[in-house]
Amino acid sequence: MPEIVQNFEVNQPSKNVWExxxxxxxxxNCIPGFSLIAQEGDNxxxxxxxxRLGPIVGSFEGEATIVESDNKKRFAKIEGQGLDRQGGSRASATVTYQIHDSDNGAIVDIVANLKLTGALAQMGRxxxxxDVADQLTKxxxxxxxxxxxxxxxxxDNKDIELGGEKPEIIKDSDSKTSISQNKNMELSATKLSLKIFLRLLLRLLGLKKKT
Incomplete structure (x- = not known):
């Protein structure tokens, strides 16, 4: 049973990689040659x-099950098996991966134990x-x-869209100035109204306002 060991670094936080x-x-969608048919349960x-292994091309259809997943350790174990109906080859695998923090983001360690039968088994030796695993990992x-x-x-773009325009913040000093100006305008209007009222009253009484 060939054992394939791979590791690679991702320039993103380990939490994001795990999720x-x-x-x-x-x-x-990230693995060349792989396609998903259906989800048949939670895991x-x-x-x-x-x-392709050398001159032989295998087209396998099968299933994979996530048998272990540890969010705290960021570790998972997957078991799968498949059949190449045309070539008659069979394959089964147990794959584990774990994510570790690194200076540049995260490192992913992968260990895959493979079992091949049929024509592909000869290539596996x-x-x-x-070589194929190296290329797929790359x-x-x-x-x-x-x-x-x-x-x-x-x-980031969603955060900008949701944020919209920031409301204008009025500084305390500006607020005090605005309040003072409003009060002065109100006093001026009151004085003007009293002046007009007195003039009208004097006219009605036939009197002149003393200067």
Whole structure:
């Protein structure tokens, strides 16, 4: 049973990487040759995998189950099996991954134990499986980084849209000045009204206002 060990670094916080890896459809979209058919339970999925090992191409259909997931340790274990109906090959795998903090973001450690039967089993003994795993990991890392960066940018844009225009804040000194001006205007208006009222009253009485 070949054991494949991989690790890669992602320039995003480990928390974000862990949360993304819990979204199985998004993860599948990041892996070349993988496609999701259906989710058959909370932790069980059916899908297809097309892979080339040397001159042989295998097209597997099977299922994978998340048998362990630890949010605190950011560790998960997945078991899967599939059948290539055309070539008659079978494959089963147990995959574990764990996420660790790093200076630049997060490091993902992956260990996969594979069991191959049929024509692909002959290729599995030559080291070609390791080469294919290296290439898949490289492509997956690139796609994962792009997805996480895009998600972070969308979140920032939503924050800006929700924020809108900031309300104008009136400083305390400006507020006091405005209140003082309003009071002066009110006093001026009151004096003017009294002056007009007195003039009218004097006219009615036939008197002149003393200067």
């Amino acid at each position: 993304f890896l819990q979204n199985v459809p998004e993860v599948v 069980k999925y059916r899908g297809k995998v097309s892979i 030559t080291g070609i499986v390791q 492509e997956f890392t690139k796609n994962l980084n792009n997805k996480l960066i895009s998600a972070a940018d969308n979140l």
